[in-house]
Amino acid sequence: MIFDSRTVRDVMMRMKNTPLSLDMVFIGEDGRVKRVASRTTPFSEAIVGSGTPVRYVLEIRGGRAAALGIGEGAAVTLTPPTGASD
Numbered sequence: 001m002i003f004d005s006r007t008v009r010d011v012m013m014r015m016k017n018t019p020l021s022l023d024m025v026f027i028g029e030d031g032r033v034k035r036v037a038s039r040t041t042p043f044s045e046a047i048v049g050s051g052t053p054v055r056y057v058l059e060i061r062g063g064r065a066a067a068l069g070i071g072e073g074a075a076v077t078l079t080p081p082t083g084a085s086d
Helices: 064-068
Strands: 001-009 021-025 033-037 055-060
Touching: 021 064, 055 064
Parallel strands: none
Antiparallel strands: 001 055, 021 033, 021 055
């Protein structure tokens, strides 16, 4: 799942109602990964912060970022789905 904050800002996430571990990939407006929070804790109410202003957060299954070689500084290309609107 991808979240677009529509502005560049510090982003705070949590895992309160999420039953599985996720990697949270925090992405700047320039498409560069700023931080990866790996294997977050299911059902946790602890805040997972971006640590720096970002625009996007990509959530993927826990451990996938490392398996795919996604880390700080990696380039991400975001393409809206066909027919997508704001």
